[in-house]
């Protein structure tokens with residue numbers, strides 16, 4: 177039994193997602209270990225983003241269960257929750273494959289919007305804040321401090337008042353991660369965070385993820401195409417192909433799994449040996 | 459190379475314009491060229507009039523106009539409109555000049571009735587103060603709608619419905635229960651907000667065009683109900699004898715106990731007009747104050763975030779339905795306040811005052827002013843409503859002129875007159891406004 181099965185932060189159980197006749201995910205089960213960086217990999221169209229959309233409530237799974245175990249002992253069945261509740265109550269945050277920032281708002285504002293729920297409570301659902309009652313002012317200052325903290329982490333503190341749409345691609349990716357972190361998540365789902373980054377930005381991203389794992393009570397699951405990134409930072413790798421799990425284990429294990437090699441090279445299982453010989457792996 | 463490009467530009471433009479001319483010809487033949495008229499000389503006989511000259515003129519205008527637009531704007535790589543907008547201040551107005559306009563207008567609004575009185579006397583200034591009241595009413599409505607359309611990005615074409623709810627709330631409460639204006643003012647706002655929530659609940663699932671059409675329909679439904687519920691609302695006859703507001707219990711009436719005698723002034727009907735002016739001025743300022751405060755609070759930021767990207771909002775744990783509903787209800791509430799003011803000012807209301815055209819005018823003020831810009835709404839309201847009254851002499855042509863002005867503004871400044879967004883929170887003191895090109899308009 178591996179570490180991620182002992183104390184999973186999220187258990188995905190028999191997840192199936194159909195779109196009409198298309199089965200995007202078929203009976204998928206895996207665990208995401210608490211405190212781990214888990215990578216979800218697979219060829220294009222394997223169903224990785226669909227898994228994320230099920231976890232974060234944007235799609236309602238056709239079948240299966242998604243059990244979130246929060247560190248305070250609460251259990252949440254994500255497949256039954258509305259999308260915004262999943263972030264608000266189950267503490268799962270996400271980023272998007274095609275970045276979704278609030279482009280016309282400043283970088284600081286982006287991070288403030290992410291702290292909407294605690295600020296709403298502090299402002300007595302706007303009434304107290306409007307009347308200028310005490311608590312809200314302090315919470316507002318705290319929220320700005322939190323935002324500043326993350327801006328320093330992602331090196332954007334100097335540009336806090338610039339519109340988010342003005343940032344470079346790599347900065348936007350990191351800002352989206354920081355914004356997700358501002359919701360105070362216990363599970364952070366990153367959809368291809370390294371896509372389109374240059375090597376320097378890629379390195380900064382790795383450092384950021386390592387930092388989040390080390391300093392915060394947040395487990396990370398990420399979708400990634402770049403194998404070198406996956407091998408370097410993940411503790412646990414789950415491989416999908418055509419909506420089915422074909423491998424699950426440590427990076428070392430997955431790298432040498434013939435099913436994975438076959439899937440990535442696009443051949444049938446029984447031809448794997450032959451292919452492996454050709455490529456010279458064995 | 460250069461010459462050939464010029465050549466193809468001309469050819470393409472002429473081709474395109476010819477196409478437009480043909481379409482115009484086909485349409486104008488039946489719509490302009492033939493006209494059925496009643497012959498005056500020969501009893502009531504109908505006869506067909508041919509107006510081929512008018513058709514030719516129409517076709518020529520379209521051809522020439524389209525050719526000019528093609529050659530100078532659409533088919534050019536460097537349209538002069540680019541240079542034109544280069545001459546204009548970039549990113550809307552700078553913070554400084556925007557502030558000057560803001561405080562300038564505010565100061566002017568404070569002293570306006572007295573300046574007019576001094577200048578034109580009580581009799582002569584009445585008409586202008588009335589116009590100023592009208593403008594301020596639209597400013598308030600524009601600011602209210604700005605919450606819904608400008609901040610939350612929800613296109614509401616039935617905004618006038620809440621204006622009607624406010625007006626009728628006051629009129630009916632006063633009629634059936636004898637409530638005073640000051641009691642009805644908050645009640646009208648609450649009732650309008652309540653209707654905003656009731657109507658908002660089913661429609662806010664819809665997005666974009668669908669939302670626009672359903673809000674339009676709801677606006678019409680409310681008007682039709684007011685029109686047909688004869689026993690209760692008086693139907694097309696409307697409600698008259700709506701009580702006038704008092705000044706802390708002092709009526710604006712002649713004789714003992716009135717406003718004038720209390721303050722030892724000579725009675726004049728202008729007192730009430732001036733009072734109404736300051737009343738709507740205060741109400742509008744209140745709307746602005748609340749909106750500006752809300753913008754800096756979590757709910758206001760959530761509205762703007764919703765306009766930018768609804769899916770991202772949901773991924774951040776924001777309850778988008780509630781957020782939209784609050785925007786809808788708040789916008790409706792301010793329309794309700796304005797409605798009860800309208801009722802008390804007119805003393806008479808009927809469903810005719812709450813047609814779709816009103817919604818369209820308010821929306822035009824918001825869009826022309828620049829979505830989300832408070833000062834833009836003021837300028838647009840002054841230009842639209844003031845201009846509307848100013849050109850009253852031109853009768854039917856003023857609609858034409860206004861249509862043209864709107865087209866010109868939308869071509870020249872597609873994001874409205876004031877098109878820069880001030881951040882709701884900033885670390886540095888001199889944070890710049892955000893150019894409207896980056897700001898989304900909302901999707902539903």
Ligand SMILES: Nc1ncnc2c1ncn2[C@@H]1O[C@H](COP(=O)(O)OP(=O)(O)OP(=O)(O)O)[C@@H](O)[C@H]1O
Nearest residue numbers: 195198200218219220221222223224225226227273
């Ligand atoms: N809303 C939807 N409706 C219909 N089909 C969908 C929907 N979302 C995803 N699919 C289908 O499900 C399959 C998996 O898509 P998904 O986006 O999850 O792949 P992915 O692994 O994220 O691929 P990529 O690496 O390209 O991002 C694809 O065949 C896709 O067409």
Ligand SMILES: [Mg+2]
Nearest residue numbers: 224225226273
């Ligand atoms: Mg994907």
